[in-house]
Structures are given as C-alpha cells and as structure tokens.
Amino acid sequence: MRKLALNDEILLKIEKPARYIGNEINSVMKDKDQVDIRFAMCFPDVYEIGESHLGMKILYDMFNRRDDTWCERVYSPWTDLDRIMREEHIPLFALESQDPVREFDFLGITIQYEMCYTNILQVLDLSGIPLFSKDRTEEDPIVIGGGPCAVNPEPLADFFDLFYIGEGETVYDELLDAYKENKKKNGTRKEFLEMAAEIEGIYVPQFYDAEYHEDGTLKSFEPNNPHAKRTIKKQVVMDLSAVPYPTKPVVPFIKVTQDRVVLEIQRGCIRGCRFCQAGMIYRPTREKNLETLKQYAYEMLKNTGHEEISLSSLSSSDYSQLKELVTFLIEEFKGKGINISLPSLRIDSFSLDVMGKVQDIKKSSLTFAPEAGSQRMRNVINKGLTEEMILDGASKAFEGGWNKVKLYFMLGLPGETEEDMKEIPRLADRVARKYYEIPKDQRNGKCQITFSTSFFIPKPFTPFQWAEMFTQEDYIHRAHVVNQEMKEQLNRKSLKYNWHEADVTVLEGVFARGDRRTGQVLLEAYRLGCLYDSWSDEFDNEKWMQAFENTGVDLEFYTMRKRDLDELFPWDFIDVGVSKSFLKREWERAMKGEVTPNCRERCSACGAMCYQGGVCFEGKN
Template sequence: MRKLALSDEVLLSVEKPARYIGGEVNMQVKNPNEVDIRFCMCFPDVYEIGMSHLGIQILYDILNRRNDTYCERVYSPWVDLDKIMREKKIPLFALESQDPIKNFDFLGITLQYEMCYTNVLQILELSQIPIYARDRTEEDPIVIGGGPCTYNPEPIADFFDFFYIGEGETSYNEILDTYKEGKKQGRSRKEILEQIAGIEGMYVPAFYDVSYHADGTVAGMVSNNPNAPDKVKRQVEMNLSETYYPTTPLVPYIKATQDRVVLEIQRGCIRGCRFCQAGMIYRPNRERSLEYLKKCAYEMLASTGHEEISLSSLSSSDYSQLQELVCFLINEFGSKKVNISFPSLRIDAFSLDVMSKVQDIRKSSLTFAPEAGSQRLRNVINKGLTEEDILNGSGKAFQSGWNRVKLYFMMGLPTEKEDDIEGIAILSDQIARKYYEIPKEQRSGKVSIVTSTSFFVPKPFTPFQWARMNTSEEYLTKQHYLRDKIREQLNRKSIKYNWHEA
C-alpha cells in the first residue's frame, strides 16, 4: 500500500483531503529508484484548478514517456494545510510518490497568471527549498518557470534557476538529456545550467546583467556568460498533429473546475484584439488535423470515462473543420450520451446551428464578449465585433429558443470615456429589446441578461503593454456609474450586473 506523507489525523482535519493523496485514475506509477531523473511539475494554485490545466497534463505525458524520468505533481496546499505543514515542519511532497520535493532533480512551475506569484513563494517555502536561486546548492532541485508569464520574467527572475520561454513540446527532452549526461559526467549545477542556457528558448537569469530605467522598465540586458545567447528565442511547436497529446489524462476523485475531456483543436488565434496576450504570444495559429482529433477523442473518452468533451481553443469558430468535427462527435458519441461543449464560439448562424444540436437550449446560456460598450472603443481594441453582429446574433439565438445571454466587458481600456461605459448599459438593454421584438406567444418566458465587467490589465507583448492601468478608486467609481446607468434602462429588471471587487 502507498504510504502517505500526511497522517490520517492531519488529513481528517483539513478540507478536501483528496487534494493531497494522489492515486487518481491514470496516475503514473514508477519506482523512483529505477529512474535517473525525478521531476515535479507544479501548478501553483489549488488542486481543483491545477488539475484542470491542459498544459500540465501535456508535460506530464511527455516526461513520463521517458523510462529514465519520473514526473510527478504538486499543487498549492490550501490555507488549512499550509498552517499545519508550517507548524509541524512537514516538507511539501509530490502526489505520486508522496516524497519531499526538495529531494527531486527538478521543480517545474507553470506561471499562468501573475496572481499566483505569491503561491510560488509558498510552494518554495513549504518545500524547504531556498526561495532565491542564488542561495540554492548542489542538493536543491533546479527550479524552472514556464507558461505565459515567463514572457516577462524579470519581476520574478530571482526565484528561478531558468525559464523555459515558449511551448513545452519542443525542448524538454533535450533539457533532460543534457541534465542526465551532465550528472553522469559529474558536472556542477552551474555547469549544467550553462549547457541548458545553450538550448534555444532557455533563459538563465543568473547569466545576464539587467539594467533598469528610473521608472523600473528594463534599460538593457547583457549576457555575462559565454554560454548564454544575447537573445532568447521563444519556442513554438509548429506541427500540432504530430506531437504529444495526453490521451490518458488524469481523472481526479473530487470535482475539478474542468471535469471533462479537453480536446485542444488548435493553438493561437487569427484575431488581434489589442489587449489580449494569448492572441499575441501563441501566434501563429496552428490547427490540429481532423484525423488526429478524432483519434484523440476516441482514446481520451475510453481512458477516462468522462461524459463530456470540450473543444478547446482561443476561438473555436475559426477552426476550419469545425463542422466536420462536430458532426463526427455527434454521430460517434451522441448516442452514448457524451455532451459536447465549446468554450469560445463566436455567435453566428453556423455556431447557433451547431450549439442547438449539441446543447439543451433551455439550460444553456449564450456568451458574447463585446469587451467594450461602444463601437468606437471596440474599434480601438480591434475587437472586430460590431453592434450589428451582436444584435443579429442575439436575435437569431432568441428565435431559436434561447432566452439567456451572458455579456463580458472590460473596464479601464485605453481611451475609455463615460460614454463607453454607458454604452455597456445601452447594449445590454438593446439585446433585451431584441428579445421582446419576438411575438409573445413565440417567446420562452422572460429574457435574462447577465452583464459582467472585469478590469483591463496591460499585458506584455500586446500593443497596450504600456497603457496605464486604472486605480481601484477609479474602477469603483466606474462600476457605480455603470450600475446606475443600468438602473435607468427600460429592461433594467432583465439585466443582472456582476462586477469584480476592485
């Protein structure tokens, strides 16, 4: 029987102990004594969120295909366990073997959003690994940062031994081969990092001198080690139909945010919204072939027992063979009661047709992301979605039987004025009016519009990267202004306003 790192007493005193025991369906089991490299992959957030992340599942699959490597996982302990681990000095452990992470060769941390940076420090502290890279010794794991935040690594550079800039499919095998050979040759940690710095896409902060302007922006960056290139080139996997895909993904015992098969149909986005980092850094748009996706769908549904398959991408409507793929999935799996979901469809006639085939119209709501309330501001952000598109799309949806719409907007976008904010209230009302244009006997009850606003955060490598971000006071004022404007609308009772706390 597996020995757990936490005693029954501890497990029974924390919320959701299943977060910490591993043993999930499709978990990799290897003998740690029979591998050369022990790698712990970390999503620095709570288990249910981390388990829903496709990138970790892809890397877990890539690394565990190697017989010489055992890749395990760790997520951020919740505050209740964090407290106990600190009090009892229990080192953070990997879910598979339950062994302390500090004894591993690598700790790979994916950085998906800046809000998790403090969790990274929590992971390092609980693991009893020195938080600063400069304080680590030959005994400590090499700490790698990956994911979209590494495109702007300087704010967190002190905590990482190196960053992997770009997509994980391309270079992990080369890194592990380099490490294994280095260990065999008796090379030091620094010597191994020097070799890793020579692999395209790897940024070892210790090998660069970075200077700053008075306002904190980077003035220059010079390599101080002959092995480190002047420029680090982002890694891109160009052929997504001939690469890794986790066809036996992990299935948790507790409900995760994403409890379905996730089929990534393409990577990148052909659009160019100016605030959107994903749209910029995952360029170019690359589709997976239809045959490849069909094969993955079969294997993943069989290996997991999931009853839902989600077609994931930044903008699924732009996948050139969406119609064929959806028809295939309906024909193959519809009778087996497998649901199909699309997180990111543009609302046009085809999408509505597809959705009415695969979703229960009465239960589902339609989602639009106009992002800005006025056409002027939508043009500024290059949203490429006109008022006509939105109203026509909603009109068609209402005629097909939908009566619930979710609208997503961003506040604080560059050049925003009061008119643009008022435009959010007006557009929400216009959509409701569109519903009431349908004769009463043909409508399905009342319409429900849920209007949500989030804040604009300028992101690196976007055209708006240097735009100013609003203060929390400004956001609060804007939220109150919009709330009051919604209250002035004819259909105010049909509009629910959700906002993020500033």
C-alpha cells in the same frame, strides 16, 4: 505499499483530503530507482484548479513517456493544510510517490496568472528549497518556470533557476538530456545551467544584469555569462498533430474545475484583439488534423469515463473543420450520453447552429464577449464585431430557444470616455429588447441578460503594452457609472451587472509589466501572510500595500506612468515571434480607431507567420 505523507489524523482535520492522497485513475507510478530524472510538476494553486490545466496534463504525459524520467504532480496546499505542515514541519510532497519535493531533480512550476506568485513562494518554502536561486546548493532541485506569464519572467527572476519560454513539446527533451549528461560526468549546478543557457528558448536569469536610469526606467539588460544568449527565442510547435497528447489523462477523485475531456483543436488566434496577450504570444495559428482529433476523442472518453468533451481553443469558430468535427462527435457520442462543450465561439449563424445541436437549451446560457459597449471602442481594441452582428446573433439565439445570455466587457481601456462606459448597459438593454421582439407565445420564459466587466490590464507583447492604468478609485468610479446607467434602461429588470475587484486589478498590472525590483514586493507580501491572492476570500489588499511601503517600491511607477514608444521593456530580450514594430503600428492604429483585418483576410506582417518556418495564410499582402 505506498505510504502517505499525511497520517489519518491530519487527513480528517482538513478540507477535501482527496486533494493530497494521489493514486487516481491514470496517474503514473514508476520505480524511482529505475529512472534517472525525477520531475515534480507544480501548478501553484489548489488541486481543483491545477488538475484542470491542459498544459500540465500535456507535460505530465510527455515526460512520463520517457523511460528515464518519472514526472509527478504537486499543487499548493490549501490554507488549512498549509498551517498544519508548518506546525508539524511536514515537507511539501508529490502526489504519486508522496516523497518530498526537495528530493527531486526538477521542480517545474507553470505560471498562469500574476496573482499566483505568492503561492510559488509558498511551494518553495514548504519544500525546504531556498527562495532565492543564488542560495541553492547541489542538493536542491533545479527550479524551472513556464507558461504565459513566463513571457515577462522578471518579477520572479530571483526565485527561478531557469525559465522555459514557449511550448513544452519542443526543447524539453534536449534539456533533460543535458541534465543527464551533466549528472553522468558529475558536473556542478552552474555547469548544467550553462548547458541549459545554450539551448534555444531557455532563460537563466542569474546570467543577466539589469541597469536602470535615474527615472527608474530600464537602461540596459545584458548577459554576464558567455553561454547566455542576448535574445531568448520562444519555442513553437509547427505540426500540432505530430506531437504527443495526453489521451489517458488523470481522473480526479473529486470534482475539479474542468471535469471533462479536453480536446485541443488548435493553437493561436487569427483575430488580433489588441488587448489579448494570448492572441499575440500563441501566434501563429496552427490546427490539429481532423482525423487525429477523432482518434483522440475516442481514446480519451474510453480511458477516463468522462461524459463531456470540450473543444479547447482561443477561438473555436475559426477552426476550419469545426463543422465536420462537431458533426462527427454528435453522430458518434450523443446517443451515448456524451455532452459536447464549445467554449470560445463567436456570435454568428454557424456558431449558433452548432450550439443548438450540442446543447440542451433549457438548461444553458450563451456567452458572448463584445468587450466594449461602443463601436468606437470595439474599433480601438480591434474586436472585429459590429453592433449589427451582436444584435443579429442575439436575435437568432433567442429565436433558437435561448433566454439567458452572458456578456463580457472591459472597463479602463485606452481612450475610454464616460459615454463609452454608458454604452455597455445600453448594449445589454438592446440585446434584451431583441428577446421581447419575439411573439410572446414563442418565448422561452423570462429573459435574463447578465453582463460583467473586468478592468483592462496592459500586458507584455500586446499593442496595449504602452497603455496607462488607473487608480483603484477610478476603476470603482467606472463600474459605478455603468451600474447607474443600467438603472436607467427600459429592460433593467432583465439585466444583472457584475464587476471585477479593482484592487486586484492594480496588483495584476504591477506584476504583468514589472521588473526585477518588484520581486522584493512579492517576497515581503508573502512574509506578511499573502497567499491565494486570486481567491477573493483570501486576498488582503492592506498587506500588499504594506509590502509596497516596506520595500519602498513605487506602485504607480508600474501602473500610472505613460510609456515612451522607445522605452526598453524588461521583457524585450524575449522574441515571441510578433515584432515590436508591429505592436507599435497596432498601438498607433488603435489610437486612431483603425481596424486591422484578421489574419485570414490579410497578413499584417506581424512576424509570427514566418517564425521558425511557419507558413503565411493565403491572401497575404
């Protein structure tokens, strides 16, 4: 019988003990003595967040299809259990076997957002794994990172042995086979790292040296080992329908963030929004075959018992067979009590028609993301939306029976003026007016327009990677401008305004474009007690500011400084497919307010469509 790592006394003391006991439906159990590789797959956040993450489900399923590998799951212990584990000297453990993570061959950590970085140190610390890769011995697991933040791995470089750049279905098998081969011949840790460095898409930080100019900018970034590649090439799956997909995902005991079947319909995005990192690094756009998706839907609903299916994509409206897929799902499952969720839709007649078919309009709200209030700023960010399209979409939604709309915007975009800020609540008001233009007897109760602003953060591999940020006080001022303007609107009683925390934004900006020197700030912040920084109740900005002071790292160097177009960036050694020359062109077009057509209208020669044998859309230049 499997013995739990935590006794009953501890489980009774902590919040949601089901986070830590494993044994859920569809979790994979194997005999550890019958496998060659044990892989602990970690999401460095609480169970409910990590268990909802599709990328982790894909890798868990893919690794466990190998007879020689047992992949288990690990999540960050919540603060209550974290305290007990330190007091009782309980090592961090994997859910399936409940064995200590330090006994595994690999610890794989998915890095989804900057504010989980201190949790990564928590995971290493509680596992008893030395925080610095240089201090690890033959007895320690190989620590490998992946996910969207791995496209700038440098703030975390000292803490990881390897980074996997790109999509996991490509070279992980080659990496695991290399590990087995090295293990069989009793090779050393360093010898395996050298073998790994030869594999396309694998980055070994200790095999590279960074040098800096006197002004603090990066002078050079060069390999120091003959096995290390000068350029790390992002790995891309070109045929999504041909790779494994988790049709039997784990069903948690407790409610998680995404408590539903997730059907990935495509990767990439044709839109080219200049602020959006995902839209750039996941290029080119690749669709899954309709028949494959139909089969997955059947299998996943049968294998999980879930009553909702969500179509996952950066822009679901752009999936070429969306109408056929939604029609199939409605006809096959609607009468069986299955709800269909369609995130990431654009504001157009087709999308609203689809939403009307799959949603109970009395219970739901519609979500639109204009991103900017003024047309000028929407052109700067290349959103591809006019005010006419937004208001027309809102009108059709209200006529269709919706009365609740959520609007998402950004503040602090490059070139933003106070007038642009004021246009945000004005646009929300104009949306509300469309509701009150409908005859009273046709309205569905009171109208509620909730609009939210996050603060823009420049990200690597976007046209805005050269942009300056602002101070915390300036961000707060911008939110105040929007809030004051909202009070001047005719329909202010129908409007509600929310905004993101400014202090968190500044930190995200530091680590999004940080170099290796920012790693010491992370370590100091962790030592000062920073943990779960993406959670408002846990975030402590004073400790972070103390960490910058203690380490002597200049925060404003990473946020407020204007970047030269020819500056060498810490992430320039990674090739994500989109060329730096294209990003420069888009930055310059943004500064002129020029719109670039989407990929289906015209190929803009970004580089991604010809990447690894990709095929350009028809109608290219």
